[in-house]
Amino acid sequence: xxxxxxxxxxxxxxxxxxxxxxxxxxxxxxxxxxxxxxxxxxxxxxxxxxxxxxxxxxxxxxxxxxxxxxxxxxxxxxxxxxxxxxxxxxxxxxxxxxxxxxxxxxxxxxxxxxxxxxxxxxxxxxxxxxxxxxxxxxxxxxxxxxxxxxxxxxxxxxxxxxxxxxxxxxxxxxxxxxxxxxxxxxxxxxxxxxxxxxxxxxxxxxxxxxxxxxxxxxxxxxxxxxxxxxxxxxxxxxxxxxxxxxxxxxxxxxxxxxxxxxxxxxxxxxxxxxxxxxxxxxxxxxxxxxxxxxxxxxxxxxxxxxxxxxxxxxxxxxxxxxxx
Numbered sequence: 501x502x503x504x505x506x507x508x509x510x511x512x513x514x515x516x517x518x519x520x521x522x523x524x525x526x527x528x529x530x531x532x533x534x535x536x537x538x539x540x541x542x543x544x545x546x547x548x549x550x551x552x553x554x555x556x557x558x559x560x561x562x563x564x565x566x567x568x569x570x571x572x573x574x575x576x577x578x579x580x581x582x583x584x585x586x587x588x589x590x591x592x593x594x595x596x597x598x599x600x601x602x603x604x605x606x607x608x609x610x611x612x613x614x615x616x617x618x619x620x621x622x623x624x625x626x627x628x629x630x631x632x633x634x635x636x637x638x639x640x641x642x643x644x645x646x647x648x649x650x651x652x653x654x655x656x657x658x659x660x661x662x663x664x665x666x667x668x669x670x671x672x673x674x675x676x677x678x679x680x681x682x683x684x685x686x687x688x689x690x691x692x693x694x695x696x697x698x699x700x701x702x703x704x705x706x707x708x709x710x711x712x713x714x715x716x717x718x719x720x721x722x723x724x725x726x727x728x729x730x731x732x733x734x735x736x737x738x739x740x741x742x743x744x745x746x747x748x749x750x751x752x753x754x755x756x757x758x759x760x761x762x763x764x765x766x767x768x769x770x771x772x773x774x775x776x777x778x779x780x781x782x783x784x785x786x787x788x789x790x791x792x793x794x795x796x797x798x799x800x801x802x803x804x805x806x807x808x809x810x811x812x813x814x815x816x817x818x819x820x821x822x823x824x
Contacts, residue, residue, distance in 0.1 A: 526544040526545035526546060526547065527542060527543075527544050528543045528544060528545060528604070529542075529543050530542050530543070531543060533639075535639070536573075536635065536636075536639070538598055539573060539598050539599075539600060539635075539636075540598065540599050540600070541600050541601075541602050541636060541639070541640075542599065542600070542601045542602065543602050543604045544601055544602065544603055544604070545603075545604065545605050546603040546605055546606050546609050547609070548609060548613065549566055549603070549606045549607075549609040549610035549613055549646075550564050550565075550566060550610065550613050550614075550624065551564065551565045551566065551567065552564060553565055553628075562623065562625045562628065563622050563623070564622055564623070564624045564625070565624065565625045565626065565628050565629065566606070566610065566624055566625075566626050566632075566646060567603075567626075567628075567629045567630060567632075568602070568603050568606045568626075568632050568637075568640075568642040568643070568646065569600055569601065569602055569603070569630050569631070569632065569634060569636055569637075569642075570584060570585070570588070570600070570601035570629075570630060571585060571590070571595075571596050571597070571598075571599050571600040571601055571630060572596065572597070572600070572630040572631050572634050572702075573597060573598075573600065573634050573635045573636065573702045574597075574631055574634055574662055574663075574700055574702045574703040575596075575597035575700065575701050575702035575703070576662075576699065576700045576702075576703065577698075577699050577700070577770065577771050577774045578699065578729055578731070578761055578763070578767065578771050579596070579630075579767065580762065580764055580767055581596075581629045581630050582596045582764075582766055582767050582770060583764060583765070583766040583767065584629065584630075585599070586766065588601070592766050592767075592770065593770050597702060600634075600636050602636060602640055602642075603642070604640065604642075606642055606645075606646065607642060607644075607645025607646050607648075607649055608645075610645075610646060610649045610650075611649045611653075614649055614650070614653035614655060615653070619653070619655075621653065621654050621655045621656070622655075623655075623656045623657060623658065623681075624650060624655055624656070624657045624658075625657070625658050625659075625660070626643075626646070626657065626658070626659045626660070627658075627659055627660030627661050627685075627687075628660060631661050631662055631663055632646075632659065632661060632663070633659075633661040633662075633663025633664075633665040633666045634662075634663055634702075635663075635665075635702070637663065637665055638665055643669055644669060644672060647669060647672050647673065647676050648672070648676075650676070650680065651675070651676035651679045651680050651682075652679070654679065654680060655680060656680045656681040656682070656683075657676075657680065657681075657682060657683070658682070658683030658684070658685065659673075659682075659683070659684050659685070660685045660686075660687060660726060661685070661686065661687065662686070662687045662688075662700070662703045662704060662709060663703075663704065664704045664708050664709060664711070664712045666684070666712060666716070667712055667715050667716075670715060670716055670719045670721065671719070673716075673719075673721055674719055674720055674721060677720075677721065682721070683724070684716055684721050684722070684723050684724070685723065685724040685725070685726050685757075686709050686712060686713050686716075686723055686724075686725055686726065686753075687709075687725075687726040687728070688706055688709045688710065688713075688725055688726070688727065688744070688748065689726070689727065689728055689729055689730070689731070689735065690706060690731075690735055691706050691735075691740060691743045691744045691747060692706075692735075692740065693705060693706065693707075695734065695735070698774075698778060699731075699774075706747075710747055710748070710750075710751040711751070713725065713748070713751040713752055713753055714751045714752050716752075717751070717752030717753075718752070722754045722755075723751075723752065723753050723754065724753065724754065724755040724756065724757060725748040725751075725753040725755070725756045725757075725817075726756075726757055726758075727741075727744055727745075727748070727756050727757065727758040727808075727812075728757065728758050728759040729759055729760060729761035729762065730758055730759065730760050730761065730804060730808070731761045732760065732761065732782075732785070732786065732789050732796065732800065733782050733785055733786075734779070734782070736760075736804060736807070738807070738811070741807065741808055741811050742811055745811050745812050745814070745815035745817060746815055748815070748817060749815040749816050749817055753817065754817075755817060755818055756812050756817040756818075758804075758808050758812075760795070760796040760800060760801050760804055761796065762794045762795045762796065763790055763794055764794045765794070768790070768794070772786065
């Protein structure tokens, strides 16, 4: 194991709460370290790296994904991936933020899968579930091996992240882009520091992410900004959207994509608890917008698109919506 030589506060093979070794396939050990206070890493040996995404199961145009981590220290209140922790008998609230599953052998497994004669070199997406450049990546360094494996096999790939740690790998991404098509997107939903700190307490600040967009652009990697989710009555004002478009354009973004917040079961309860504490006056309005399920009402989404698209175009961004 690559971290056996590190000094740890604790390393317990059986410390995964609510689970035994048979419940989480490939569990090697659970690690706590003073560099990541309050977090636990559950190191597993993955049997596969590539995940096939059936076309009807997603609104995003992708067929294959890689998720080096499960759980995410960005701790975004609205993260749609939270319910995946329930499959491991882990809490989808604070447990999702603090209990991170790490596929320590993901690059090695990926190389074997990409070497199969049946692999058709279809595009692969990273960051569609949990962030590959969350804080854990600074410890485990899984992404360099993944990038090399994809590029050397001739497989195009894209990365979506909130993590400024991607700057560490910019030179490697530039080299990879000479071999395959590489897409990089930075997720920046909130352009108000106080609101961002409340909604995304473990994520880099909006300014740090914008600086990362500039660094990638200067390195020769075009960046798309994900202006998503747009939160009703919090980030859908003209003032906020104008600021978002202006700042993304000034940072060098070439494109932007937006969508209204959607709240799956489990996520909805977690987010609405935060809303009741921080903005109780908005709770009745959210109940109306989300009265029909996880997605905002169609009339709200149409209103949002009519509002956002001209703003993005005015700032040189050809914006599109992901859930129109």
